[in-house]
Amino acid sequence: MITETLIASLTQKLGQEHVITDENELTYYSQDVFSEANKPLAVIRPGNKKELAESIGMVTEHDIAILPRGGGMSYTSGYLSNRQSVMVDMCRMTDIIEINLEDMYVTVEAGCRWVDLYEALKDKNVKTPMWGTLSGLKASIGGGASQNSVFFGSGQNGAMSDSIIGMEVVTSNGKIVTTGSGAIENGTPFFRHFGPDLTGLFTGDTGALGVKATLTLKLVPDRPEKRFVSFNFDDHSGMLKAIADVARENLASECFGFDPFLQQQRMKRESLAKDIKTLGKVIGSEKGFTSKLKSATEVVIAGRDYMKETSFSFHAVVSEMTDVQADKHLNRIREIANLHGGIEVANSIPKIIHAHPFVPLNNMIGPEGERWVPVHCLVPHSKAIDLFEAIEDYFGSKQDVMEKYKIEAGHLILNIGNSATLLEPVFFWPDELMEFHHRNVEEDVLERISGFEADEAAREVVVELRDGLLDVFADYGATHFQIGRTYRYSKNIKPETLDLITGIKNVIDPKGLMNPGSLGLG
Ligand SMILES: Cc1cc2nc3c(=O)[nH]c(=O)nc-3n(C[C@H](O)[C@H](O)[C@H](O)COP(=O)(O)OP(=O)(O)OC[C@H]3O[C@@H](n4cnc5c(N)ncnc54)[C@H](O)[C@@H]3O)c2cc1C
Structure with a gap:
């Protein structure tokens, strides 16, 4: 009865089409890339901050929980809960409110996607310091801030929180709180x-x-001079040392590496047709006919063959204001890579990623349609090699069960700013895709794969393996982004720190209705 009254009031406020109660739709909203939970009572789509604040106030007045959802592209149950809840989908709040080139900031509604901000700033010679995630075709800027996301620009500029000036946040009582000089x-x-x-x-x-x-978000000048460079390494330690040195000297806007398994997955999944399509974009995005032709030739010649026998692959993008600075950084990266045993190879991968940064999110499944989930941690460079080996030892100890369920794992590695290495083991296993994947992977990809039978046991093993890795990470004092209901924030921090954050949560959200369970709180 309470629910019916609430839904009726929300419908009156937002309009019928912006209050979703259809069971099939709710099934979709009860899933993220990896997990599923109970369906929310309804999904609401406010169109502006006033509607957002008023509808949140109405929901919590009925003692029903709020689940915020941006692009929905996460895999840590951040917006999934078994509590009675109303999900707030930010998909209608996508405006770019102000681009202020005099005072160097941009204000957006939280549902704005990275790709839209990228397009809006492209011709203005400015960027935000961290300027998007690889999921930015669908992922939102509000989601990025809530996850503290990383990728484009993170090599030199850190995580997304380092790019934010201020926000307007609706708290559980429906009030709008402003932070920063605003x-x-x-x-x-x-x-x-x-x-x-x-x-x-x-x-x-x-x-x-x-x-x-x-x-x-802050605006900074876009750095027009780009250099791309790739190396192969025989082992993880050479690659990790090179990534750490590049980070310490702040040389690359993005610097990342794959282990041989992940590299091969990448090669398998990308069709030749796609390479050619992407190549067109590489050509389109470079200035000057000669450099275009040279790049095109290099990418074509390199194709994907040169990576076939590869071991660990390292890729860096240099983004600087002048030719001289860019070449200086490029040459220094070459020195570092050579010092640690790297052999330079064609730079197709960083070039392709940069030419078209926000591609469809087909990588949320494996090349044959396997299920996919990453788990990550951040450690100081000094611990990265030991931790990598501890992860490998852990996988070694689980070899039997991984083989039994055909669970495979690879590694993505990158630096975040100059002090942190991010290690991201990624799992693949044969299992049925969810509605979530069917709606978010491109149709031609779904048509090409044969798919797998549901394997709940394998999925449970993946959950256990992910949990086991969290124990390994904890031994190294690792931190995490994307905490949601997966990473052990409240369990791993010191009691006094936990008291402080719990106290803050209790003041801001006394009834524990704002995304309860996220951060392990409420
Ligand atoms: C193929 C693929 C590639 C990816 N690449 C990257 C990458 O390069 N870097 C990276 O960091 N991550 C990556 N991710 C993970 C994820 O997409 C990002 O972390 C992204 O920032 C999530 O944004 P979203 O808008 O989809 O958030 P959602 O998934 O909707 O939400 C994430 C969390 O933020 C909360 N939230 C969302 N919006 C708001 C809001 N307005 N207010 C308060 N809380 C909110 C949710 O409750 C949830 O806890 C990738 C995922 C996939 C599937």
């Missing part, structure tokens, strides 16, 4: 700091403290 009477959102860093409080919270309505 919170000052007569203030504009030009600067993050004025007293304690309240912007920081809401970054990486996976929605546990409030629903971000708008975000203001």
